[in-house]
Amino acid sequence: MTAITDQQQTRLFQQARLARDARFDGRFFTAVKTTGIYCRSICPATPPKEHNVSYFRTATQAAAAGYRPCLRCRPDSAPGSAAWLGSQSVVQRAMRLIQQGWLNDHGLGELASYLGITDRYLRQLFQKNLGTAPKHFAQYHQCLFAKQLIHQTSLAMSEVALASGFNSVRRFNDCFKKMLLVTPSDIRRRSAEAQNSDLRLKLFYRPPYNWTAMHRFLSVRVLKGLEQLSESAYGRSISLNGQQGFFTATHLPTQHAFDVRLDWSDLSQLRTVVNQIRRVLDLESDAEHIRQHLQPLLPIAFQWHEGLRLPGTWSLFEAGVRAILGQQVSVSAACQLTQQLIDELGQKAHGRTYFPEPAVLENRSLDFLRMPGSRKQTLRNLAAHLLRYPDSEPADWASIKGIGPWTIQYTQLRGMGAPDIYLDGDAGVKKALRLFPADFDAQQAAPWRSYLTFQMWQQ
Template identity: 55%
Template sequence: MLNPEICQKARFSRDPRFDGKFFTAVKTTGIYCRTTCPVSPPKEKNVCYYATAIEAANAGFRPCLRCRPDSAPGSPAWKGVNTTLERAIKLIDEGALQTGDLSALAERLGISDRYLRDLFKKHLGTSPKTYAQYQQCLFAKQLLQQTKLPVTQVALASGFSSIRRFNDCFLNQLKLTPSKMRKSAEEKANSLQLKLYYRPPYNWSLMSSFLMARAIPGLEWGSEHSYGRMFEWAGTRGSFTAKHIADDFRFDVTIEVDDVRHLKAIVNNIRRILDLDVDMQAVEQDLALSCPEGFTVKPGVRLPGIWSMFEAGIRAILGQQISVVAARNLVTILVSSLGESSGGKYFFPTPEAIADNELDCLKIPGSRKQTLRNLARHYLDSENPDDASAWLKLKGIGPWTVDYARLRGLSEPDIFLGGDLGVKKAMGQSGEALTPEEASPWRSYLTFQLWSLL
């Protein structure tokens, strides 16, 4: 339950660290806002507080057009409450209920659809279907306000199969019509700009250095303030460039795609790669308690992701027992040799491109080439190729490779690379007796804390 006194102090402070942790609904206007809303704060007697945006919507409030609560950094109230619910919401956000029904989702989670509905009702006060529709509408609202995509394209990108269905759902969920949010002017349908917010602290300097030290020419690019890359998602191809705006705690992201139907999943993956949804203060608080007294936890150290689990696995195999520079050179050769070219840039090679290739372009042992082919073949033949536990059956893949892929390809928060040479070296340099198990469930962040010492 939210404490009204604490919420009152937080909203009056407009501290961005509270942004997304709760929402303020104004009874006299019927609108709910972020804690950082720039308008004059209403009187306390006229407000009530909700832990999530959908709770405020269920109570009859519509989102503020000024502060755009759909853009608030993610800090779900259910985080850590129920693992099954967390997985369900992640899958719904990725479009599970757009491509399948509730029964299929429940079966994927290993529970009954009744139990799934009970979980949503208990923790979010709504049904899975209503939650999915509301998230679709919030994403559509973001596209309508921040881009100039045609309304038809916005509807498709948000997961709606028809304009009529989109208009009806939008009006029902947000109490507004899409036309009231529509910006004027024309823009290329395949190019758009979005603002993606996070909650500080964020050590962009460290994140950028890590990404650029491993960036593959032609596939990735960046500067002191930006990072971008080519990508493919479920047959959709495109690129993105994220520019860090430190003063406003956000990234301005330019995305170009050849099909907008998977746009929401693509945006979610960009958020994962940049690690925008973690509550960094909570992580650092736990790490400080679990680490020895003399170990200093650096603020804002996040998890730099890789676009896909397959790419993470290939890069991990090529990086086995060699330096970062040597691994980068090998990946660069693979990408330029087998990756499809587009306008002078490259997409990462597909499993089909690697599975039956002799890989003569790589000056590595034949056994390692076979390991690359084995993983690519696994992705072609397996129903759930991203399940890294099955990779251990493939010759040439051990625990370090699997853990590294999960760490960067899925951004799992509790992976400790204890066998990594860099981690071992950092632990020796720290001069303190670390017990990684005590840092759970944030051992991935401990791994990057240690790497940052090198």
């Protein structure tokens, strides 16, 4: 794609702002000089005059410039956007870890070391790409999540503080006022939306969102007892760090959102849970941006499907197990094997079934699975590896006997929502390649080759 100038980009933002184009929601934020407030591109307020407007790529930058969030359009609810970061995978990974609460329990130096860089270089990357420091980014997103909870739930302020990663209400209040230039109690008083007595949040996305394709993909892979799928909703049991719960996400197409109901008691992990739900439903991707990049690369005979998303699994271990059970068999056969595993080894509690943990599989014979013994051993090998190295990611699994490139890539695709995975060894992808010229180079589709893979599966 041809790079656009800053002037062209500003004109694009202006057009999107005036049109309230939801496809740009979260890709930029509008700050109004006369009011000191910044808004989403879809804010329902009367549009300010252009000479009173400044544009920022992130909410963090708008806040750093001294603007406070709009209480009407709620920038905390905007879909996240990392599309403009391009190939800055280190920054994207750091953002993901910080938003999951990494800095709540670790120092910046530990985060940098985990990413394989120095903390000085990490700060430089954040300053260059986000215009702020990593710790400021972390605190700001803690406050935005807290703001969403204040608006949409009836949780006490002490519970909001805990859920958003603060150790004390006093520190929460101080940081909230410093970051958002308004107090938590003031937001709650002025919130017009009825608050829910249960944990229920609206999670927004940028349209288009192809729920039909997502539903079709899930319908042939849904696991009874573990997952539920209806015409407009997807739900499943979830577990995290020894805690268990359940969520149901109902699609609200006219609002470009999912209404998520959560059964989850450990508020200290709530932010991580919500971020995982966003990944499972792939709510962060910018479908229009991806289309503009991919569609020019495709042959005329290729049928483009608008708004495809990456259907995620809850954990890396679950994604890895599903990938191993899917090696060299059909989708239906893989689903049947996974269902047998769930029925035999899944933990039953509160009328629900939970995906078995690595400790359950490590030393089991798995005789109930009708597949080669070597593949059963691969399951045990993966379980043992993750018990020894719980923070290990798929890229580290190549040394595990029985796990090859396809298994690693499929796990990255569904277990991490990795946007740039091209499954060139997949039968469906090979079949779709018949539509392409012989000299087609999939590298041109980077960094969105995962979406190319899903488009090819639709063919």
